[in-house]
Amino acid sequence: MASPAFTGEIYTGVVRSAGASLSAVGRGLRNFLRLALGTTSGRIGLPIVLAHAFVAIFGPWLAPYSPTDIRAEHQFVAPAWKQEFLSVGKYVIVAGSETLQALDNGVLSEEFRKGFAVASPLSNLTDAATVSTVQEGSSWTLNQPGAAPYEVTTIEGSKRYWFGTDNYGFDTFSRTLAGARSLILISLCGALLGIFLGTVVGMGSGYKGGKIDEVVMRIVDAMMAFPGLLLTLLILVTLGDRDAPWGWLNDQWTNVLIVITVGIVFLPGISRVMRSITLKAKNQEFVMSARLRGESAAYIIFREILPNAMTVLAVELAVRLSYSILIVSSLGFLGLGPEPGTADWGVMIGEGRTYIADSPWIVLAPAGAISSLVVGVNLLADGIRQASGLPREITS
């Protein structure tokens, strides 16, 4: 293991400060950056995560097409990097099929068919026309199969879809960019809710101790004995079909349910971690003196003990975020999350896998996006953990 650049002082109560001033925020940010950039993992992970955050915020403006821009005639267009094979030359239309065939070679390859799909908006093809450029927006009509050869000189249009298009005729690249925001937002909200619930339950229970602690921890044990994804499925099935309790929530109701379930699934693990921190801090001098000053339990928990747990919480947040992304995207894949056709990475892979043999790019673009995001988050979590010298705890 790399030598820790910053040995964690989480249990000794050095970092506690009562002032929530701007300088405290600055200090927190500086501390975070020092931890995040202190190891190789963090130095690789942080930029990846930041890039995804950038896309999540600005993605819709970066996208070349609107993610709702469906063009039925542009289905399954191959991505730009796949189109080298469509070279300048003479092609004929094969009778009875919407394909072009190279004049000098009788065998029509699968790649060629896809390449043609890209070139489909050939401008106003007429008999024996020489296609010099491919213009956007013009439609292709196949009036005379087996007509005279067409000469293709440049295929400008083929460069238009970097990652091709999918079964709806969406631009895969635009849809992938647009999918970042909802996935990251839902996963982050779920992870944050879990952290919040777990912190309140764990610290409260640990600080109070006695019978309350006993009962709460037994309930937490029972919750842990139930597989998370199954619980998520059941809650979604039970409540997902209903109307939201408030009308304005209807559009987001599934997402709200997903956030709540992810929070509940994470509660037991996080509350255990926070409880053990509270138990260790409880008998230390700074807590004693606060108690002697007559501070309330809530003050002691949140203003005295919690600041010491910030590093642990940062690691927890990163680890939980990666789990949460896996859960949320899996729900999309299973068809239990967002509606079909939504710009969502899980949904895209779930729909695209039917066409994986012929049009792998439909799956590859969102798969790459989701993989890089989770790898980045996990690297960041590892980096912070190593830099702060925390023990490697596998949480569930």
Add this chain to the structure above:
Amino acid sequence: MARFLAVRLSLIVLTLVLVSVAIFIAGEVLPGDACTKKLGRFITPDSYRACMAEWDLDRSAPVRYLDWIAGVDPGDGSGGVILGDFGYSFNQLRPVTEVIGHRFWYSVTLAVIAFFAAVPTAVLVGIWAGVRPDSIGDRIVSAVAMVGISLPEFVTGSLLILILASELDLLPTLSTIAEGETPLTNPKILVMPVLTLTFVVFAYIMRMTRANVIEVMQSNYVRTAILKGIPMRRVVLRHAVPNALLPTISVVAQMSGWLLAGLIIVETVFSYPGLGQLLLASINADDQPLLQGLVLIIAGAYTVGNLVADLLYAYLDPRIRYA
């Protein structure tokens, strides 16, 4: 030990009772009752009443719950869940146990093969990497494990289909099982589902083992053993590994939960006819009795997996047994 076992067993029973109540209540609050959905637009007051009576839906929820669990109503000939009778599937009009049928064993086959492929290799590789931290080999293995914990099963599965089935044409794309066949008579279909599950499980357990071995290797007693001049091989295998493996066992228990969740996704990716695929189908078809039965079976398998791990842990670590 007897007391420990008794406490754990009663906790299992309690968990399963809670799960059964929860899944039953979940069915109760579903919007629109089953008969309205089943009859669709052919619904008449008479047919609705007949349907309600046929499925015993006209009685109070507690009575139906008890009938479902214990078969207290002798009239319908149902023995109840405690006798292994899960009632009738709404949509298929067959007993739930019959619908589940071979699928239970198909899922078990998949999970068991993945488990025994992943756990021993992960532990061995974890020990190997843990005794030489930050070496080239360790870095490569750690990078692979990082990818393993980061890729969702449906991404790994889709990539495998793309490479092994679509591009290289080595394996069938879908893992369907024909009539009269079992997964073991046609092992080709098992390869990709097993690989997908194995990758995830391997990554988690390998990381855990590696971290524990690194920690134990830095401890005083291992350092003493090294300084005493005991051969390194013996230090690792006899002194370090037994202690390093203890926390790994609890992760292996958690993995049984991951495997079950993974089954739902992997079976969907490969169209493998197991419990996970059936669970999703029962959700989509609103088949409450089937869904309830499946959830109970899966929760039961999960808790039993946890129990086995707990017992193993207690057996290996006396501090737990006598605590």
